[in-house]
Amino acid sequence: MKTRLFDGWKARAQALCLAAVCGVMTMGFAAGVSAQDPAPAPASASAQETAAPAATEVVAPVAETTPAATASAEAAPAAEAAPVVEKGDVAWMLTSTLLVLLMVVPGLALFYGGMVRSKNVLSVLIQVATVFSLLVILWVFYGYSLAFSGEGPWIGNLDKALLKGVTLESLAATFSAGVSLPEYVFVAFQATFAGITGALIVGAFAERAKFAAVVLFSVLWFTFGYLPLAHMVWAAGGFLFEKGALDFAGGTVVHINAGIAGLVGAYFVGRRVGFGREALKPHNVTFTFVGASLLWVGWFGFNAGSNLEANAGAALAFLNTLLATAAAILGWAATEKFTKGKSSALGVASGAVAGLVGITPACGTVGPFGAIVIGLAAGVICVWGVNGLKRLLGADDSLDVFGVHGLGGIVGAILTGVFSAASLGGVKGEGYDIASQVGIQALGVGITIVWIGVVSVVSFLIAKLVFGLRVAEEAEREGLDITSHGESAYEA
Numbered sequence: 144m145k146t147r148l149f150d151g152w153k154a155r156a157q158a159l160c161l162a163a164v165c166g167v168m169t170m171g172f173a174a175g176v177s178a179q180d181p182a183p184a185p186a187s188a189s190a191q192e193t194a195a196p197a198a199t200e201v202v203a204p205v206a207e208t209t210p211a212a213t214a215s216a217e218a219a220p221a222a223e224a225a226p227v228v229e230k231g232d233v234a235w236m237l238t239s240t241l242l243v244l245l246m247v248v249p250g251l252a253l254f255y256g257g258m259v260r261s262k263n264v265l266s267v268l269i270q271v272a273t274v275f276s277l278l279v280i281l282w283v284f285y286g287y288s289l290a291f292s293g294e295g296p297w298i299g300n301l302d303k304a305l306l307k308g309v310t311l312e313s314l315a316a317t318f319s320a321g322v323s324l325p326e327y328v329f330v331a332f333q334a335t336f337a338g339i340t341g342a343l344i345v346g347a348f349a350e351r352a353k354f355a356a357v358v359l360f361s362v363l364w365f366t367f368g369y370l371p372l373a374h375m376v377w378a379a380g381g382f383l384f385e386k387g388a389l390d391f392a393g394g395t396v397v398h399i400n401a402g403i404a405g406l407v408g409a410y411f412v413g414r415r416v417g418f419g420r421e422a423l424k425p426h427n428v429t430f431t432f433v434g435a436s437l438l439w440v441g442w443f444g445f446n447a448g449s450n451l452e453a454n455a456g457a458a459l460a461f462l463n464t465l466l467a468t469a470a471a472i473l474g475w476a477a478t479e480k481f482t483k484g485k486s487s488a489l490g491v492a493s494g495a496v497a498g499l500v501g502i503t504p505a506c507g508t509v510g511p512f513g514a515i516v517i518g519l520a521a522g523v524i525c526v527w528g529v530n531g532l533k534r535l536l537g538a539d540d541s542l543d544v545f546g547v548h549g550l551g552g553i554v555g556a557i558l559t560g561v562f563s564a565a566s567l568g569g570v571k572g573e574g575y576d577i578a579s580q581v582g583i584q585a586l587g588v589g590i591t592i593v594w595i596g597v598v599s600v601v602s603f604l605i606a607k608l609v610f611g612l613r614v615a616e617e618a619e620r621e622g623l624d625i626t627s628h629g630e631s632a633y634e635a
């Protein structure tokens with residue numbers, strides 16, 4: 144006779160075994176990296192300016208000032224002067240971190256929630272908030288350490304697991320020599336980047352995926368996909384960082400990453416019941432429009448905050464974020480008017496997100512003219528991404544994660560190499576070669592697609608083995624709000 148106590152014991156046992164295996168693999172992976180040959184010397188200051196959070200080398204705590212210390216400091220070379228922590232920088236970075244949180248809840252949650260049917264809105268809100276929360280916790284456990292500790296080319300190490308050694312006195316470097324941030328500030332800021340990337344993915348297979356499978360996939364993808372890519376692109380010694388790849392705020396690490404993972408998920412989970420035979424319309428476009436508006440506001444923290452300092456660099460990223468988004472909205476609306484006869488509210492909201500995605504890798508290195516061109520290109524091309532390309536791919540990417548984030552991220556990453564040149568208004572002057580840089584950008588895009596594609600395939604296969612990926616057809620027809628969470632957003 145079965146009892147509730149033993150219901151699903153096989154799935155629980157498999158999940159526990161899998162968690163243990165993942166833990167062992169993570170420890171072994173990091174141990175292998177720590178045994179590598181010594182990493183190259185830290186990048187020069189000029190190289191560190193090419194990517195945003197890459198300059199995160201932690202420096203020694205600032206010692207108390209004493210007469211003896213003052214005398215020895217005066218005698219020491221200027222390069223050894225204690226780093227300065229500006230209160231304005233700290234305030235700006237804390238504000239930026241809060242703005243990125245605004246992007247997730249309520250921004251992304253409303254944006255996604257409005258695009259699904261009314262019977263699934265709560266499931267999407269829950270998945271966005273839960274995945275974000277899970278990854279923020281894992282970031283503290285081992286994510287921050289594997290992403291930013293150590294100087295190996297592919298992954299960091301576990302020296303800072305559970306934030307070991309991160310204290311009130313420890314500092315993280317910025318892009319200005321001698322100027323630092325409290326390391327806690329940088330940890331918090333980067334935690335929101337990891338969290339929102341995972342939350343973006345769930346939109347691709349909304350309305351039919353099992354909640355447990357989504358959670359398990361998120362853990363595996365974060366550990367073996369996001370963390371190595373973040374290290375490669377943003378950490379000193381990382382493969383793409385040392386190649387000189389430009390990704391100021393996450394075109395590859397966040398958006399192409401989420402787009403590819405979402406596309407793989409859409410294939411694995413399968414199409415929604417009725418896809419291609421009946422209209423699967425958004426239940427509340429107003430929610431989606433408000434969500435997109437909150438994303439635009441929060442994105443200023445995402446992009447301008449990646450400058451790590453409250454100075455002219457942050458102002459440039461801020462202005463570029465404003466201009467590119469405006470250009471993308473106009474481009475998307477005009478394209479819809481030309482191709483469909485009408486510009487839609489859903490299109491304007493999607494255009495805003497496309498522009499934000501496109502300018503993300505470029506916001507700190509291109510000029511205002513480049514930002515407008517990138518935004519316009521992203522807005523126009525992503526219209527095709529959510530229509531023509533989506534039909535070609537044959538995947539039911541429910542909320543167009545690949546069509547907007549994946550394709551928009553690719554457009555932005557490649558055009559970053561073009562418009563960062565000083566001759567086109569960017570900040571890269573002497574010795575900058577557009578063709579060479581575009582090649583490096585394409586390399587970064589290619590590595591992201593292949594690496595995240597492989598990790599996503601394996602992660603979905605494991606999630607399918609443990610829990611199964613999809614709810615039963617009857618549950619899908621009734622709606623995930625009731626069948627998976629026991630609630631309804633709208634009472635009859």
